[in-house]
Amino acid sequence: MPVPLIQQIRVGAYILGQKLKGQARYPLVLMLEPLFRCNLACPGCGKIDYEDDILNRRLSVAECLQAVDECGAPVVSIPGGEPLLHKEIDRIVAGIVARKKFVYLCTNGLLLEKKLDLFTPSPYLTFSVHLDGLEAEHDRAVDQPGTFKRAVAAIRAAKAKGFRVNVNCTLFNHTTAEQAADFFDFAMSDLNVEGITVSPGFAYERAPDQEHFLGRTRTKNLFRDIFRLGQRRMSRWRFSQSTLFMDFLAGNQAYRCTPWGNPTRNVFGWQKPCYLLGEGYARSFRELMDETNWESYGTGNYEKCADCMVHCGYEPTAVTDTVSRPLAALSVFLKGIRTEGPMAPEIPLDRQRPAEYVFENLVERLSREAKAGAEAQSDAA
Numbered sequence: 352m353p354v355p356l357i358q359q360i361r362v363g364a365y366i367l368g369q370k371l372k373g374q375a376r377y378p379l380v381l382m383l384e385p386l387f388r389c390n391l392a393c394p395g396c397g398k399i400d401y402e403d404d405i406l407n408r409r410l411s412v413a414e415c416l417q418a419v420d421e422c423g424a425p426v427v428s429i430p431g432g433e434p435l436l437h438k439e440i441d442r443i444v445a446g447i448v449a450r451k452k453f454v455y456l457c458t459n460g461l462l463l464e465k466k467l468d469l470f471t472p473s474p475y476l477t478f479s480v481h482l483d484g485l486e487a488e489h490d491r492a493v494d495q496p497g498t499f500k501r502a503v504a505a506i507r508a509a510k511a512k513g514f515r516v517n518v519n520c521t522l523f524n525h526t527t528a529e530q531a532a533d534f535f536d537f538a539m540s541d542l543n544v545e546g547i548t549v550s551p552g553f554a555y556e557r558a559p560d561q562e563h564f565l566g567r568t569r570t571k572n573l574f575r576d577i578f579r580l581g582q583r584r585m586s587r588w589r590f591s592q593s594t595l596f597m598d599f600l601a602g603n604q605a606y607r608c609t610p611w612g613n614p615t616r617n618v619f620g621w622q623k624p625c626y627l628l629g630e631g632y633a634r635s636f637r638e639l640m641d642e643t644n645w646e647s648y649g650t651g652n653y654e655k656c657a658d659c660m661v662h663c664g665y666e667p668t669a670v671t672d673t674v675s676r677p678l679a680a681l682s683v684f685l686k687g688i689r690t691e692g693p694m695a696p697e698i699p700l701d702r703q704r705p706a707e708y709v710f711e712n713l714v715e716r717l718s719r720e721a722k723a724g725a726e727a728q729s730d731a732a
Contacts, residue, residue, distance in 0.1 A: 353546025378424040384617035395597040418616040441469035460502030472513040530578035546591035571602035596669035602694030612667025651698040654706040
C-alpha cells in the first residue's frame, strides 16, 4: 500500500477535525529542511545555490522538533539538501516518530545504504528516494554518472531490512511518456517500492538549467499520454498521492494551490509563501499563517507561479477535496483517469502581478543578521 491505512485514517480525521473547528487554513505536511547542503548539484535544482556559510548551517534537533510541535501537521517531509548529511538526522527522525508523526525522509540515496543502521523500520518512517527515471535519464538529470545504480542498490538494501521505501520522480520536458511508463513499471515490478511520488519540475529562478521545465499545458498532455499508455498497467502502478491530484495532473480538475498546506521550516525560519518560493521568512509558524499575504501568490495571482503544478502546492488541495467529495474521488479511482476529451478550464493569467526578484537581497540581509547574532553570542560567552 503506497500510503499506510493508519496514515490515511489519521490525515482524514485531522482534516475533519480542522473543518469542525472552522479552520480555513491549516497544514497537512511540514516541509522540514534541516540543511541546504547536498552531495549532488542537479542542474534543475534551485535549493543549493548559497554561500558556504549558509550551506554549513544546520537546524538542531531541538529546533526541528520544536517546528514539528509548533506546526502540528500529521506528516513531516524532510527534504534538503541531502538530509543524511546531517550528523543528527537519526535523532531528528526518532523524535518525530516518537510523536506518532509520519516521516518521509527524502534522499538521493547515495548515503542511504551506509546509514541504514541508524534507523529502525516503522510504519511511521518512509525513505523517499529521488529517482528521475531509468539509468540514462536519472544520471543526466542529476548530472553525475553512477548515481542511479547506487540509489537502486540502497533501495534494495533498505527493502531487505524491512523499511518502507518510496521513489520521488520529477519530470522535465525531455521525458517522454514511454520513458516515464517504463520507469513506473521498473519501480513497481523490479524495485517493489511502496509507491511513487511524481510531479513536474518547478522552474526555480536560481536553477542552472532553465530550458527543461514543463509548462502547464505540456504537463497535462504528458500525463494524459502516460496514463493512456498505462491503462493496462495502472493497476500495477501505486502512487503515493491522491487520485484527484493525479487527475489534476491530467487536466481534469480545476484546482488552485494551497501554499499553507505544506509550510516550510529551514535554517532561515518559516519560509514565505511556500516550499518552492522564498520571498520572506517568519519567526514562528503562527506568524507565517497570520501575516503572509496568501492572496498575492498562486497561479493567476503571481507570475512565478504561472506554470506550477507541483504536489507540495496542489496535493493539499486534492487531499482536502477528497475528504470533501469522497464519491468524486471514488469515481475517478474506479473508472480511471480520463485521458481524452476537454480539459478543465485553465486559470487565467491576465491579472497576475509581475515577478519580484527579492531572493538575493533577502539572503544577504538574513546572512548579515545571523552573523551578527553569532558574534554577539560569542562575545557574551
